[in-house]
């Protein structure tokens with residue numbers, strides 16, 4: 001299929017929309033003008049992008065959980081509990097796994113079973129099966145803005161119903177919700193699907209309704225070098241802006257070394273702004289999100305709070321606009337509302353205490369920022385070259401060439417050659433560059449940092465370091481030292 005980074009024409013969009021809205025019966029009562037009017041009835045204090053902008057002006061780091069259960073009344077009560085007992089500034093609606101794979105019949109079964117057993121038999125809220133009316137009943141019952149969080153390669157219908165249903169923010173992208181989530185969705189296909197989603201947001205923007213969009217920052221959440229996740233975030237930002245998106249939150253998943261984490265988020269913010277301005281998108285607003293540790297969690301709840309607080313501290317010191325909060329039940333599965341609220345309050349305590357501290361100009365952070373910025377320019381420059389200036393074409397070619405390569409991703413379209421390992425202070429470095437187009441200086445830098453660790457551990461730089469690092473966190477460590 002031919003893809004390009006051109007704005008989809010209205011004719012082409014509305015022709016495709018007929019097919020999209022016919023994918024499930026709830027799509028039939030979606031009317032664009034009626035949904036625009038409904039969105040315009042949502043007050044400013046409940047609009048996601050507005051609250052993010054306010055936080056930027058007030059130099060606050062907002063807190064947001066993940067949360068989603070099968071039945072509407074329970075989901076509503078859960079979110080009300082999280083904004084009152086959890087003091088959440090922003091709310092989610094995490095969508096269930098069947099919906100993420102467009103398996104609406106199985107989601108329907110999950111709803112029926114949940115009603116029979118009065119337990120959530122889905123791991124999230126099945127937005128498509130419920131449709132706009134039930135979604136409006138949920139979103140209008142809350143005081144805070146609500147965002148849809150999911151992991152859907154083909155999210156076209158989900159986008160339609162989410163926005164018509166009163167959600168004012170929407171996570172995901174054609175790369176970040178494909179490569180880490182799916183084995184065999186082609187990149188061309190998911191980029192095209194997400195251009196549809198972003199074009200829809202662009203049409204709402206043109207009608208006077210701003211919807212916040214958030215590429216999924218952490219990717220596989222396992223030892224992802226900042227230059228890789230940051231480059232994907234910038235690419236999804238450019239693809240979204242081309243379709244008319246005006247409000248974007250770019251994100252990064254905590255890796256655990258404070259200097260590197262602060263530098264990564266700061267560099268992401270700066271370069272996203274630079275690239276948008278370079279291509280004439282000065283009117284696109286940029287905010288940032290820091291994801292607390294996405295790797296394995298300790299079972300012990302007190303230790304889990306240690307990990308959560310560490311993520312809260314890094315987010316606050318990086319001056320992230322918002323932080324996505326984990327729970328002390330992370331190692332067990334879908335958390336209780338009490339555990340979810342406790343993770344939020346622990347996070348709020350730390351972000352409030354650190355509100356007046358800013359680590360972005362610490363010399364070591366500036367040095368790390370320089371490294372990440374250089375790496376991102378190497379990668380993004382090669383993507384632009386491969387696409388002859390078209391970032392959609394370039395992205396597809398970059399994955400084929402391994403120029404974009406996401407460690408530990410299940411996708412068969414991902415090269416899987418770039419291999420990360422931690423250096424002696426826990427920063428994520430590259431053990432094997434794969435085909436990442438990094439300069440010799442950068443390659444030498446990574447090697448030097450890994451050699452430092454090898455000397456300290458009295459063992460050669462090897463793949464064993466990667467294995468040890470993957471298992472380290474569950475054992476309470478960052479660097480996987482030899483036994």
Ligand SMILES: CCC[C@H]1O[C@@H](n2cnc3c(N)ncnc32)[C@H](O)[C@@H]1O
Nearest residue numbers: 066067068069094123124330334335
């Ligand atoms: C990429 C997101 C993975 C994270 O998303 C959390 N997550 C998934 N589904 C729910 C849910 N229904 N309620 C609260 N947290 C949830 C997992 O724990 C994991 O950390």
